[in-house]
Amino acid sequence: MPPRIKISSQLLRSLCRQGCVREFSALSRPASNYPGHVPLTTVERCSLAIGSAIGSLLNPRRHDLIATLGETTATPYFIYRLRDAMLASPTGRRILRDRPRITSQTLSLPYLRSLPASSLGATYAAWLDREGVTPDTRSSVRYIDDEECAYVMQRYRECHDFYHAVTGLPIVVEGEVALKVFEFMNTGLPMTGLSAAAVVRLKGPERERFWNIHLPWAVRSGAKSKELISVYWEEELERDVGELREELGIEVPPDLREMRRQQRKRDKQRAGNA
Template sequence: MLLSHPLTTSRNAFSISKGVISLLRNPSNTQSVYDIEDGLYGSQAMKLAVDFIKADANTAELVQDRYIAPSPDLETLLQYPQDSLGYCYAASLTEAGFDPEFYRAIAVRDDASYILLRLRQTHDIWHLITGFGTDVAGELGLKAFELAQTRRPMALVLLTFGLLKALLKTPDALATLLPTISQGYQLGLRTQPLLSQKWEAQWEKPLQEWRQELGFTG
């Protein structure tokens, strides 16, 4: 069994601590989320998550091939049919004023880094496919879904933070959050792995067709 170098372990602990403190001060600070994930990168939990993800043959093939699509051009996607995944994706990002490359860049050097990059690239597509919104309940529901499908440790961290924040600041919200989290987790267990999909190769496919094929309807 390989052991982490003490210096690497210290750097990881510092990155996690910095991210946790920043997230506590400002839960909307996305950069603190990436700091925590950077610290968790070489953890045993992340290694187990990679093994779990690659247990699906189709996902393992995509990981091995290092499939990465060009950054989407929203103006081009808005020319697609209005029921297509491409149009729905571009319209939702345009309406919200989001940048498709909002995420922190990560160099692909192994399976774990590739998986993290792919999850960051397709986060907003997952919102569309699952039907979870971008409000607090929707984000936590999606994180529960992601936890069921990937075992990604960051998903568990964000679920924990979200519930703790609600408990301390808006306890009445738990009545909505808990069922949504449960729904997301169960949905993740019974649907096809979203990480195995090459969304960008079929932007023209209707969103509802994607959802049906992946087990979200019917």
Template sequence: MPDPNTLSLPDNASLFTRLRVATQCLQVLQHDPANPTCGQLLNICLDGKVYASLVQQLQRSEEGRRILSERPSLQARDLDLAALERLPEGTLGHGVARYYRDNKISPFDTTLELKNDIDYIGKRYRETHDLLHVLTGYGTDVVGEMELQAYALGNLGIRTAVLILAFGTLGHLKTPQAGVGRSEYLRRLWAAYRRGRASQQFLGFRFENYWETPVATLSERLCASAAQLN
């Protein structure tokens, strides 16, 4: 298995190099699914052009330019989960802190160097994953994780999500999760994809400024409702 500490993607890497590094990352992630370095590097290998497009979109607004300039962070070292959990129940901060505690996981962290705005957007996408579970209401079970990938695909066009959805769907069609039949599974993924497309692009939102805001308020603001999909 490759050593994740030695993996890197050269500047202006060719398609062959990107696929080679992505394959090495997948080998690591098969044994260590939560590896932050390979998780982010995999996204950069497959989604560099997507991130470049997202950077261009952010540069068109004042808030987007501020985010790219100041590079706010939701990494473990930047979050005081104890303080967030003391916020009133129902707020974003309280919900995020409880999410980590209840699922017995830690916030995203990485040691990858941020050489440019594209690298930052790759990092930002990864570190907003758990927060999106709180805002969208998608669960952390297999089906909920696939729903969130479908949401991210619809919202941002993330190619890594296509790969994850393909493997996840093949697995589910072969061995359906308890209580979720094949047709319901596909219906839920399609609904999540459409919801993502209809929702505000979340990478242009500075969540760090809204810890004391109710989750319900932010969800209504950022995430399309079922009524909006009809």
């Protein structure tokens, strides 16, 4: 019989804190690694991933479900790859050290609106105003165990509106699907690719635009652009947005709002001639 190996209670607690041993039961759950953290078993993680994937497909406007899908599918590999990409960049390392947050408290929207129209800050503020959203709509990360990787996911989530602003894509389903493919090519996060399944909800003209225009654009531009997770957007607000796009390798897609407007006009004309 092989000898028994005794593990002291102190060593066991140390291993639990490091994530090497995780004790789960109906009445017991490991301590949180950061405020708001919810440790999950493998079964719980898989159940949440499947449920949130189905729910977000049925209703792509359920940002809470999309957030849950992002967190439950990012580990164990993908979020670490994104964190390592930040560590490989001097600016990314500064972001990880500073841990900035993007909210209406950390960004002065009145100041951004006062900047030249060609600046990143004014472009971002104009996009927020046009879409009727604020920087405060992003929920906090809960289901990623590693505290640093949880911040990386939070950073990605809060930078999402900057991606919208620099590409000009609106938050309609058609625009979100296009941006998710762009993000998948740039970040590799599974949720961004899975969310693109919402293309099945697009109507005929929308689906045609996606396959013929926005999918090729998203694949091409997302793959060639620099790692956007390592952009310190807060330090670029006064820069010319065109110069920043060129530096980052971001190609601007055709104006989706204008294309939708022209489509509605054609539909109205056809209805009037019928």
